Amino acid sequence: MAAERSIPDSKRPIIVWFRDDLRLSDNPALSAAANSGRKIICIFVHDEESEGMRPLGGAARWWLHGALQELDDDLRSRGGLLSVHRGSAPTVIPQLATNSKAAAVYWNRRYGAVERRLDEAVKAALKTQQIEARSFNGHLLYEPWSIKTKSGGPFRVFSAFWRAAHETGEPGQPLSAPSYLDLSRRSYENESTAVELADLALEPASPDWAGGLRSSWRRGEAGAQAQLDFFLEEHLKEYADLRDFPDRSATSRLSPYLRFGNISPRQLWHAAEAVANASATSKPHRSLEKFQSELGWREFSYHLLYHNPEIATQNLQNKFDVMPWRADADVLRAWQLGKTGYPIVDAGMRELWTTGWMHNRVRMVVASFLIKHLLIDWRQGEAWFWDTLVDADPANNAASWQWVAGSGADAAPYFRVFNPVLQGEKFDPDGRYVKRWLPELADVSPSAIHCPWQLEGKVGSYPERIVEHNRARQRALDAFKTLG
DNA sequence: TTTTGAGTTGTTCGA
């Protein structure tokens, strides 16, 4: 106490604790700190120690490294730096706050159960030291608890949720990056928890499997803005019509930026609206609505996560607990490696492995294939995506896998079994997407590209089908029927 | 409390 009072209160700094909000613009915690007129200490805590924390997957760790590096660069260009720490947040944060004589700690909220519990613990610890703790919403358009049914409960149907969300009003305008930041230069290297970013070993060393990721992505806030500008300029207009075709890059490709908060949903919402409203035709408005409803699905996933903390491991519909899943490591491995013998599935899995990302339409096809054709537990798919996706998100990933399995909210009906040949023919008609990822099929004609087993003889090294569609489909229907 | 309309993304079969 005495130490804290030995300097004038107005000289005490504010700590901004960065988490899934690795950006300077539309960052409410940072803006509030800037408006306070106090010196700002920017920190990041890599916490894999706290009870229940799910370790990030490999691709997400790779993204995190780049995003932290970029944030540090941005802060240094404004005279500060990012102080990086390792340890349990409820230990690290209060200790750092005390040692730096901070008046307050600000952060933007997280919504997973473990994260919320940690943040509560940090808040409680700070309170006992009379240090202010304030949290903000920088991650979502609507707070998950603010959207309620007429009877006060959470929603379990998307369209009703999204209608109700709209009725609470338009999402708020994004904040500009603070024009002036009085940043601390201290790196707190004398703290036992302080580390260099490299010490976190977030990037792979040997083997270095991240080459494909590096050539696919520019991590961080500037990369996010560039990708947003490109998307709005080139693809928003046709988004509704072309987003389902994986060989057109007509999706936004903003998911990893959203995951780590290199950009915020408010920024996307309003930037898209501005571009659509500036356009003369009405076509963009259909696309605008479609794009905004995709942000709506992200909101809905967080709504589900908030109200169902175990969404990544527990069936939302518990009748699925008795589902007769098959445990077949070889078949799972074939799916993971893109060796199922179905080109659209294998192309997707190899795009994922190479770039850390997969087109949305293809995600549905490969997920349906794992769950229904192979009858493998959706959690196995969720875990693989968690490890390999740069956008692996605690809400979206789990909610989407449950949606495909049928065990989730507003889920796909049991009889919806994607036919990988039809899906390929419909959404990749000339096979350009498939050929990009499966060079062994380069010479196959468009008419056979999605069913190469019909060709005379074996096609190079391309594998045989691991299941036959009609048989697998019937097996899935029978299995799902047992759930009653 | 009961009723009613609705529910992201599909496939197959038979006319």
Next chain:
DNA sequence: GTCGAACAACTCAAA
């Protein structure tokens, strides 16, 4: 080739 029905009822959300 195209079109509508069947696929199974169930749960949700609001009136």
